Amino acid sequence: xxxxxxxxxxxxxxxxxxxxxxxxxxxxxxxxxxxxxxxxxxxxxxxxxxxxxxxxxxxxxxxxxxxxxxxxxxxxxxxxxxxxxxxxxxxxxxxxxxxxxxxxxxxxxxxxxxxxxxx
Numbered sequence: 381x382x383x384x385x386x387x388x389x390x391x392x393x394x395x396x397x398x399x400x401x402x403x404x405x406x407x408x409x410x411x412x413x414x415x416x417x418x419x420x421x422x423x424x425x426x427x428x429x430x431x432x433x434x435x436x437x438x439x440x441x442x443x444x445x446x447x448x449x450x451x452x453x454x455x456x457x458x459x460x461x462x463x464x465x466x467x468x469x470x471x472x473x474x475x476x477x478x479x480x481x482x483x484x485x486x487x488x489x490x491x492x493x494x495x496x497x498x499x
Contacts, residue, residue: 410484416480428473428476434458446466
């Protein structure tokens with residue numbers, strides 16, 4: 381089920397991956413900052429949680445109200461969660477990941493951004 385997500389994230393410049401046992405989640409980070417979490421919702425459903433630009437989050441939540449929700453266990457303004465067993469198209473999930481990467485990269489120092497972009 382959307383097995384491509386981790387590979388897609390890892391192909392981006394400067395991304396690292398780690399497992400956070402306390403959250404039972406795989407994390408993808410850029411510059412030491414999390415931008416993607418792959419985990420489970422409280423009912424056990426697989427969940428993708430992404431840090432995104434707030435307006436983009438709101439747009440997606442409005443378009444897919446049952447499938448994309450405010451970030452589970454995260455800041456509801458900057459994070460949104462996608463149920464991976466939903467019918468939301470893969471291109472929407474990719475757009476979420478791309479937005480999350482760029483949004484998080486933009487929070488890093490100019491020096492760190494330049495180093496990552498140079499990779």
